[in-house]
Amino acid sequence: MDLGPFEADNTVSCRLASAIPDICKTDDCCLGIDEAGRGPVLGPMVYGICFCPVSKKDELKALKVADSKTLTEEQRESLFVNLDEAKSFVGWALQVISPNTISTSMLQRMKYNLNALSHDAAIGLVQFALDSGVQLKEVFVDTVGPAEKYQDKLSQRFPGIEVTVRPKADSLFPIVSAASICAKVARDHAVKGWKFLEDLGKVDTEYGSGYPGDPKTKSWLLNYLDPVFGYPQFVRFSWSTAQTLLDSNAVPVHWDDDEEDGEKSAARQNNTSMLSYFNRTSSQANGDQSSGRDAHRFFTERRLQNISSL
Amino acid sequence: MSANNSVTTVQLGSVSQAVELPIHFLPCEIEHDGPAEVSQYFTSTVKDRKHELTVSFRGRGLKGQEVNCPEGYTGLVLKQVHKPSSDQEDGAVKVSSTFHNLTYWNLEIPPSTDDGVVMAMAWPKLADAIHGPVED
Numbered sequence: 001m002d003l004g005p006f007e008a009d010n011t012v013s014c015r016l017a018s019a020i021p022d023i024c025k026t027d028d029c030c031l032g033i034d035e036a037g038r039g040p041v042l043g044p045m046v047y048g049i050c051f052c053p054v055s056k057k058d059e060l061k062a063l064k065v066a067d068s069k070t071l072t073e074e075q076r077e078s079l080f081v082n083l084d085e086a087k088s089f090v091g092w093a094l095q096v097i098s099p100n101t102i103s104t105s106m107l108q109r110m111k112y113n114l115n116a117l118s119h120d121a122a123i124g125l126v127q128f129a130l131d132s133g134v135q136l137k138e139v140f141v142d143t144v145g146p147a148e149k150y151q152d153k154l155s156q157r158f159p160g161i162e163v164t165v166r167p168k169a170d171s172l173f174p175i176v177s178a179a180s181i182c183a184k185v186a187r188d189h190a191v192k193g194w195k196f197l198e199d200l201g202k203v204d205t206e207y208g209s210g211y212p213g214d215p216k217t218k219s220w221l222l223n224y225l226d227p228v229f230g231y232p233q234f235v236r237f238s239w240s241t242a243q244t245l246l247d248s249n250a251v252p253v254h255w256d257d258d259e260e261d262g263e264k265s266a267a268r269q270n271n272t273s274m275l276s277y278f279n280r281t282s283s284q285a286n287g288d289q290s291s292g293r294d295a296h297r298f299f300t301e302r303r304l305q306n307i308s309s310l
Numbered sequence: 311m312s313a314n315n316s317v318t319t320v321q322l323g324s325v326s327q328a329v330e331l332p333i334h335f336l337p338c339e340i341e342h343d344g345p346a347e348v349s350q351y352f353t354s355t356v357k358d359r360k361h362e363l364t365v366s367f368r369g370r371g372l373k374g375q376e377v378n379c380p381e382g383y384t385g386l387v388l389k390q391v392h393k394p395s396s397d398q399e400d401g402a403v404k405v406s407s408t409f410h411n412l413t414y415w416n417l418e419i420p421p422s423t424d425d426g427v428v429m430a431m432a433w434p435k436l437a438d439a440i441h442g443p444v445e446d
Contacts, residue, residue, distance in 0.1 A: 011357055103369035109418060199350040228342055229351035230368045237369020251342040253368055255417065302430035
């Protein structure tokens with residue numbers, strides 16, 4: 001699997017796809033959706049789709065694809081080779097969502113949560129298959145959030161396609177197993193070959209599983225913590241594991257949309273309390289206005305001030 | 311502060327030795343005063359896509375723009391060399407670096423001419439129009 005296009009810019013999301021088999025453009029097809037790397041605090045999350053003609057379901061089954069979680073890395077690699085060899089009737093596409101995209105989306109002013117991000121990635125991939133001419137009739141997907149709601153969302157979005165959202169779909173439907181293998185192989189490659197944009201010298205690649213509970217992952221996070229910048233972009237800042245470590249080991253950073261206690265933030269910004277207006281004295285007027293008058297809006301808007309002392 | 315009689319001296323002689331360094335103006339308050347690994351963690355991750363600068367800091371997306379100092383002006387970064395122990399004592403600062411432009415970063419939206427720092431750069435020209443000598 002060639003992750004070149006993602007590695008060229010691993011700060012954003014990237015779509016990778018196989019060639020579309022000709023038979024998928026003429027025959028009714030089924031399509032499976034699955035994801036890899038949803039839980040880890042490190043690296044990208046990968047959404048994958050796999051599709052083949054409904055008439056070829058048995059041939060797909062004969063490739064012995066199974067849920068990627070029950071397989072070893074070597075087994076997944078060799079099954080991916082099998083899928084690639086079946087390219088006359090099996091196609092796939094992936095959406096690699098960079099950890100930086102995950103962080104900045106989840107921490108956006110208008111929060112864009114992981115479920116919404118996941119749904120949109122899945123919808124985007126199905127639309128890509130349709131746009132590529134795949135004759136989609138059936139879609140199978142593992143659940144993200146409540147199954148019924150997700151099924152309604154997908155059915156409404158793609159009228160005329162029979163959508164099945166089912167927990168454990170990756171072990172029930174071979175086409176979903178195939179998608180899970182593509183996604184997991186891409187995620188493994190992306191993590192293993194991660195090119196740090198940060199200038200960190202030789203980086204220790206003993207990340208562990210990337211899951212917050214893994215002691216190896218935790219000690220890696222501590223080793224690569226910078227008191228000012230926090231972490232390299234490989235880390236999902238929006239994970240509570242990362243936030244907790246930053247809270248106790250990095251310097252505090254305040255944004256104007258922080259939800260913090262009003263009084264505390266006022267004190268920090270040197271704002272005057274409402275009560276102070278009742279006992280205002282002349283000495284409270286800002287030292288930089290000799291006349292004691294407030295500066296004109298023109299200056300305050302531009303944050304321009306006369307300075308007579310530091 | 312109004313009772314403060316001390317004088318802060320800017321050691322202007324230090325301008326000639328000061329180096330020109332890149333400046334990044336971030337839309338947040340960092341509770342840190344000292345050196346930081348800017349080139350390792352920040353500058354190296356800045357992306358320039360279709361003339362739009364993007365980067366992230368602490369997992370938040372920033373968009374940036376180069377802002378030039380007003381013509382004829384130089385930006386100075388001052389460093390305290392003598393901290394007065396009381397408000398009667400005089401202090402001194404030296405010029406640690408200079409700049410003629412800075413990268414202004416906004417949270418998630420691109421900087422615009424409505425942003426304070428961008429607008430502030432027009433003040434010297436306006437000040438000159440108001441206070442400068444009138445020519446025939």
